[in-house]
Amino acid sequence: MCDRSRSTVSKATGIRKRQPSRRIGCPFSLAVGYRKNHQLWYVRIRNPNHNHGPSEPRKPARKQKKELPPPISAPLPEKAPRQPTPESAPPPPEHLMIPGLRDVALRAYCEWQESHVADALLKVEFRKARDVAHANGFDLEQICLDNDPQFYIEAGVKKGIARRFVTDIKQWAKLCEELN
16 A cells, blocks of 8 residues: 555544555555465565655654563563562551450450360460460451461460461451351
8 A cells, every 4th residue: 555545534434544545546556464384474565666756744643651562573581580579569468357346356266276175284375375465465466467476485385376376367267257
């Protein structure tokens, strides 16, 4: 198609269409195709001659707002291990919604933990963890966010009990949600 072809607006649809250069009698012609077996596009100029000069300048095309992807011929950069950056920081932990009074929920959680052990000494350890949390003003949401069993271990709670006390809160909250 020659650059001197004209464009018209369809009366039916209102869409602008370019008319082929034959409307002005220009002999210039080209063909574009794709060869599947070679996976290449090709352009063949059938007649390079024009019977006119260049067209009048047009207003420039709109600027693109998005950056274009790199050209296909450019090698892709190797993926290096991602370093954590402020933009790619992990999302904040989801906020637990535990209904009711916080100190009552702490007591109920401790009773639930005690119901999963038969040994009286282990039950005492769960109560000790509850008492440490209560004495320091922690509720279940804060304990879950901190995720710090070492705090309870340093306060004298057995290591396994401290880990269970800190890590099972989400499971208990989910169970409470299903029951309500």
